[in-house]
Amino acid sequence: FTNGVSAGSVLTAPFTLTAGNLAAGAYALTAVATAAGIFATSSEVNITVVSAPTVNITNPVSGAVFVAPANVDIASSATVSGGTVTNVQFFTNGVSAGSVLTAPFTLTAGNLAAGAYALTAMATAAGISATSSVVNITVDAPPNVTITNPLNNATLSAPARSEEHT
Numbered sequence: 001f002t003n004g005v006s007a008g009s010v011l012t013a014p015f016t017l018t019a020g021n022l023a024a025g026a027y028a029l030t031a032v033a034t035a036a037g038i039f040a041t042s043s044e045v046n047i048t049v050v051s052a053p054t055v056n057i058t059n060p061v062s063g064a065v066f067v068a069p070a071n072v073d074i075a076s077s078a079t080v081s082g083g084t085v086t087n088v089q090f091f092t093n094g095v096s097a098g099s100v101l102t103a104p105f106t107l108t109a110g111n112l113a114a115g116a117y118a119l120t121a122m123a124t125a126a127g128i129s130a131t132s133s134v135v136n137i138t139v140d141a142p143p144n145v146t147i148t149n150p151l152n153n154a155t156l157s158a159p160a161r162s163e164e165h166t
Contacts, residue, residue, distance in 0.1 A: 001030045024051045024082060048126075053080040055088065055123035057135045059106075068114040070139045075106040076132060078123035087124040092117050114141040 001007060007019040019029075027049065031042040059075040066072055074097070078085040088105040090097045097109045105121070119135040150156065 001032065002027050004028070022049045024049050050083055050126045050128060051081045052128050052130045053078055053083075053085050053123040053125040055085075055121050055130055055132045057119055057121050057132050060119075060135065060137055062135045062137070064137045066112070066137065066139045068112065068139045068141045070112040072109045072112055072117075072119075072137065072139075073106060074109055074119055074121070075104065076121040076123070078103070078105050078121070080123075080125035083125045085123050085125045089122045089124075091120045091122070094118070094120075112139045114139050 002019050002022070008017050010017050015031075015033075025048070027047050029045045029047060033040050033042075055076055055078040057074060057076050059073060060066075074090050076088055076090075078088050085103070085105075087099055087101055089099040090107045090109065092109050092112070098107050100107055105123075109117075109119075115138075117137050117139065119137060121132040122129050123132075
């Protein structure tokens with residue numbers, strides 16, 4: 001029984017029943033056994049069903065490009081109906097970049113080398129976790145540029161024409 005309403009019956013051992021599709025809330029579970037016309041009721045077991053949290057990375061946006069070595073501020077929104085998010089863990093390419101225990105859920109992933117990164121956030125509330133969608137970013141090395149002609153501090157006669165080579 002779930003809150004006094006029959007959740008079903010099982011006629012053969014092992015006597016196991018799954019109560020499915022329970023909405024978030026508090027439930028009192030009991031079982032009634034019958035043998036030779038005699039009924040016995042179990043002690044009550046109280047459970048609480050909680051919703052999974054929702055989590056989204058709000059910064060950076062997918063497709064963002066940073067200059068290496070990059071310090072990337074990652075921010076997420078994380079909520080849970082009727083409860084409190086107690087941890088958001090951030091990942092870069094599946095490796096933990098760190099955790100934040102209270103809102104606002106932001107973290108700086110520091111000194112990222114050039115490469116492609118898949119960012120995710122995992123929120124936890126009441127021991128239940130949910131993971132955000134992936135946000136893909138790129139960290140690129142800056143290009144090298146050097147003026148090779150004219151030489152530094154060169155003196156040119158007017159009217160001058162300069163060719164720059166990179």
